[in-house]
Amino acid sequence: MRAPPLCQMPQDALSIQHVSHSFGRFQALKDVSLTVPRGGFTALLGVNGAGKTTLFSLITRLYDNRSGRIEVAGHDLRRQPGAALARLGVVFQSRALDADLTVAQNLEYHAALHGIPRREARARSLEVLAQVELSDRLHARVSALSGGQQRRAEIARALIHRPEILLLDEPTVGLDVKSRAEVVALTRALVRGGVSALWATHILDEIRPEDGLVILHRGEVLACGNAGAIGGDDLTATFLRLTGEAA
Amino acid sequence: MSHRLTPRMWLTAFLGIARRETLRFVNQRGRFLAALVRPLVWLFIFAAGFRAVLGLSITPPYQTYVLYEVYVTPGLCAMIQLFNGMQSSLSMVHDRETGAMRTLLVSPFPRWFLLAAKLVAGVIVSIIQVYAFLAIAWFWDVQPPAIGYLAVLPALFLSGLMLGAMGLFLSSAIRQLENFAGVMNFVIFPMFFASSALYPLWRMNESSPLLHDICAANPFTHAVELIRFALYARFDLLSFLVVSGCLILFFAGAVIMYDPAKGLWARRKGGA
Structure with a gap:
């Protein structure tokens, strides 16, 4: 059995443990583990193609999870899909x-x-x-x-x-600056009201130091924890360094 | 919140899906008109032309010589359902392309139930179309016995389910809306023309025994015959068995194809 992931916390709204997924020979997710604490705002940060949407598709059971374990509010997605999905609210990247x-x-x-x-x-x-x-x-x-x-x-x-947890897959894509700010503020207000949120994004200024942060790159979790602790003074520089995109 | 799905919740979900299908149908008035105009054109123009050249001997369930318009009407009822099934298939592909399908599939209800509810909702819409067509056809001297209008209801339901399930199955395999033209060319037209909808099978046998066998094996032929017999308050066991069997096969295929673990989507990126 592998060691528990860095950011495992009690009372998790969402727990993902050692999840991998492939499309043919292409491995989209490699041993991904992360948790979203209850009543927390967790950002899933990654460039396009990092595997964010694939991960969301596994959490929402659009794809079958064949390895590892996904629990939504304590309900195993594979064994209790109805109970798990009943606790999920999903905002997809494309219009639904x-x-x-x-x-x-x-x-x-x-x-x-x-x-x-x-x-x-x-x-x-x-x-x-x-x-x-x-x-x-x-x-x-x-x-x-x-x-x-x-x-x-x-x-x-x-x-x-x-739902107990909201999954938002790049919900600000295609919005103007004002609408983007409104959607971010709205989600944060919902989190203050007790909902947990997993917010997939590639826009760094949507993340605050007090947020949870998971950096996903090429299907792998590079960092997981508190955004302030991971990013320090400059989250952009840290992100570029971790992903190897720095000049 | 309890996560146990109560019978009332199942009913609510079914009614919600049925309501959405009905609303979409009502919003698309052109679709309703097209569904009516298509068989009426066949009845008013095509049948009138063929009446003169195509003689019909006494063919069960008819107990006497019938006009070609009378003969062709059950086939046109089935045609409405065939096109409706394909329209549902098209709307599934459209929903998948736009992302609306995801809303349905992330419901806590099992996928087979969601697909079945969508299928039944589509069939209800097709039955409304068929009865509207039969009402107009009545004024065109296509007047089956009054009991036939009632007896045909379960037949329409079963044939609609089979054709809708076929559309559902096809929709799981169609990647893009653009590919739908292929479905028209390779599924709808061959199914319709290679059937007993327009000509009796014995007629087909006179011109080509092979074509007769193909028509006899065509599930659409059996849907037509099931409707034809029911419209005259008679039951055709063979058609019932074939239509029921095909319904089970197509629906099981659709459930497998839409299953995240087993279907084609399991191997596709962005398939949902």
Whole structure:
């Protein structure tokens, strides 16, 4: 048995232990271990192609995890997939809302996929849209929303079944500076409210020193722990040095 | 929150998926019109032309000579379901390309259930289309017995499930929307034309025994015959068995293909 990973903590919202994944001969993830503490904001930092989306696909069971172990709020993803997925809220990198339907219809659909009856879904829709400050767009078609609003609607969708952990796969990609700041601030507010978040990104200024940080590069975890402790005064320089991208 | 899925939660999930399919269908009025216009063109124009050149002897379940329009109607009902099944397949590929499919697949419900719910929802939509077509056809002197309209319901449900499951299975293998044209050319058209939808099998046998055998082996032929017999309040056991068997095969294939551990996606990068 291997030694426990650097950042294992009690009461983890998400625990990933020794997970590897290959596409044919290409090994996308190599013995990845990381944890997301309950009520914490953890950034998964890596350049494009680092393996972030593959890792998310394994956590969400879009791909089958054949090695290692993934636990969501203490539920083994392989043995109790329903229980594990019920505790996950996911914001995918690409749009996952139905553009032809209204925000309310999308939220009710997603709630139904978690077995939440329609009446309760309506009440929860109002609740989560207030959280993401989109209450006035309840009956707007998704196609009529701006990019930033669509992202916030995606977050509302991911929250409607009251998950314990939010997975956000590069949620600010394609957004303007203002919308980006809003989405980051919104997620941090949710974390302060008790939700745990795993935030995949390649943008370093989205990370704060007090955040958890996992640096993923070419499918391997290079560093895992507190962002301030890993990055010191200059996270950019540390990241470039660790990934071998420094000039 | 309890993670046990109660029967009420299963029902809620099914109704949610069915509602979404219905909303999408209602939002796409063009799709409804196309689904109706296509068989009506065949009925009003093609059948009228063929009526003069294609003689039909007494063929079960008909107990007398029938007009070609009457003969072709069950085939056109099945055609509506065939196109609806392919439309569902297209929408699955579209959902996969846009990422909407992921929302469905990360649900805590088992994947077979999610696929089955989507399949049944699509079949309900196709049955509405078929009844709308039959209502118009009634004014065109295609008037099966009143009981037939009721008896055909389970047949339509079963044939719709089989054709929808086939679409589901195909959607798992289609990588991009652009490839859908291939499905039209290599699946829909051969299935439709090499069947008993437009001509009785004995007619086919007169021109080519090989083609007759191909048509007889075509699952779509059996879907047509199941509907044809049911529309006249009769039950065709062979068609029922073939359609049921094909439904099981296609659906099992789709479940395997959409399984993250076993399907093609297990070997694909970005497949979801």
